[in-house]
Amino acid sequence: MSNEIQILKHIQSSIDNDSFVRLTFSKPVDGAGTLKKVIISLAIIKRVPQLSFVYRHKTNDMTKNHPIQEGIATIENLLKTEFQNANLFTSKADYAFERSEEKSRLKQTKATFKTAPNRGHDKEKRHLIQGADYLQQLGVLDQNGRVLKDKGDKFKQINKFVEVIEGLLKNHEMLSSGKPIKVVDMGSGKGYLTFALYDYLTTQLKLDASVAGVEVRQDLIDKCNTIAKSVGFEKLNFELGYIGDYSLDKTDILIALHACDTATDDAIAKGMAANAELIICAPCCHKQIRKSMTESEGLDSLLQHGILKERQAEIVTDAIRALIMEANGYKTKVFEFISTEHTGKNLMIIGEKKNQKTDPSKYLEEVEKLKKQFGISQHYLESLV
Ligand SMILES: C[S@@+](CC[C@H](N)C(=O)[O-])C[C@H]1O[C@@H](n2cnc3c(N)ncnc32)[C@H](O)[C@@H]1O
Incomplete structure (x- = not known):
């Protein structure tokens, strides 16, 4: 041979x-x-x-x-x-x-190598959501289950979001308790993340979860409810409502992703009042603080350009949000949940309810310091809690 x-x-x-x-x-x-x-x-x-x-x-x-x-x-x-x-x-x-x-x-x-390598392909992404049906109806996938050309970023965002949830729930007692889980998504919009979360909780984790999307636009509510019904997501409902007025009783997970300006504060306040175990938000615009930043202490040069003032307003708004959540018994994490190439609105604030009682004074003192430095009379979230 x-x-x-x-x-x-x-x-x-x-x-x-x-x-x-x-x-x-x-x-x-x-x-x-x-x-x-x-x-x-x-x-x-x-x-x-x-x-x-x-x-x-x-x-x-x-x-x-x-x-x-x-x-x-x-x-x-x-x-x-x-x-x-x-x-x-x-x-x-x-x-x-x-x-x-x-x-x-x-x-x-x-043999130089004693074992064969893992055959997983580097580029093959693990996807935690399965439901091609709803993703097709939401216009993310085509009829062959492929991601539509202009929906690549959205698809990545959806998967990344579910990965974040996976990490948060991994060792959480919500998983082991066997109790039903109630989730509310404030400002659910077109419902991409709401559907994906329901899919993950019920299909992957096999939890008894009910998920509600709250949204001011009736057309989006109708569309999302029609899709939920057609794919058999029985405990996924979308309700017409204004976040600030929404009556929220016991809730385990509260989500508010890209809810506009102070709607994020409304959602955080509702979540804390409902004693939610997890509050997950990705703030959108930060107009309230930007407008109310008046006389800063020695920061004129930092705030004289519009874009710098805007960035500063974002940082100050979210830093104060996190401090107020800490003061109210939530351990917070603030991080970029997806790379900026997929969305500029990529900051995520997560609050996990602490087990011990918190002394709010040290956090509230920090809030006061920041407000003084940036000439802010009040952060909208303060007025709600
Ligand atoms: C930018 S979209 C985000 C949708 C979805 N959460 C996401 O991240 O894909 C914001 C949605 O929140 C809704 N919204 C804004 N303010 C609201 C409020 N105060 N109450 C209820 N819905 C609100 C808007 O109508 C819009 O559909």
Whole structure:
């Protein structure tokens, strides 16, 4: 059996018995060409095993994925016509193939890698939400379940949001208590995140969860309720309401994502009054504080440009929100929940109810200091709590 045939057999059998680690081709027959090396790995892409080829050119890399048999045919071609050297790494042995003139050599040595790598593809994203139906009806996916061109950012945002929820619930007693969970989404808009959250809680976590979206726009309420009904989300309801006037009784999780300006404060206040375990908000615009920033102490140069004043208003507004939540017994986290390339409105404030009683004075003192420094008479959230 020729050395070429032998190494091809080793490649095929290492794929079959899952010991394949990597195959590299080097020393191109055409030494003057741009292709210098090819590195081949085995990956699961869209649930199908594939051979992933990285073509290393002089100045750039190109990646191509092939189903296994198509990939083996490509390997055979590279071996016979394009390269003089091939190195196969498997978890059982390494094989070095060399060809010069009409002769070839195949050498077997001890395995460099003792285990085969994880086959998960780097680029394959874990998605916590399953429901293609509602995502299609909400206009995020097309009929084939692919993300629509202009909805990539939205899709990422939805998944990121559910990932945040996953992290918060992981060790939370809400998961282990077995009690029904009530969630309210204030300013639910088109309902992307509301649907995804319901899907995650009920389909993935198998919780007895009811989710309500509150929204001022009747057209969005009607549309979301129609979709919820059509996909059989029985405990997902959308209600017409104004956040500030909404009567909220016992609630476990309160969400307010991109609710406009002080609607975020209304939602936080409602959540705290309802003793919510978790309050999750992503503030939108910050007009109230921006307008009320008057005479700052020594910060004139920081606030003289519109954009800087706006950014400062955002920071001060959200810092005071977090302090007021802390004063009211919530441990807060403030972070960017998704990269700015997907949305500029990416700051998230999370409040988790603390177990111990809190002394509010130290937080309220900080609020006073900030207000004084930025010439603010009152933060809207203060007027609500
Ligand atoms: C920017 S959208 C965000 C929708 C959704 N939460 C999201 O992040 O995809 C804000 C929504 O909140 C609604 N809204 C704003 N102020 C509100 C209020 N005070 N009461 C109820 N809904 C409000 C708006 O009509 C709009 O649909």
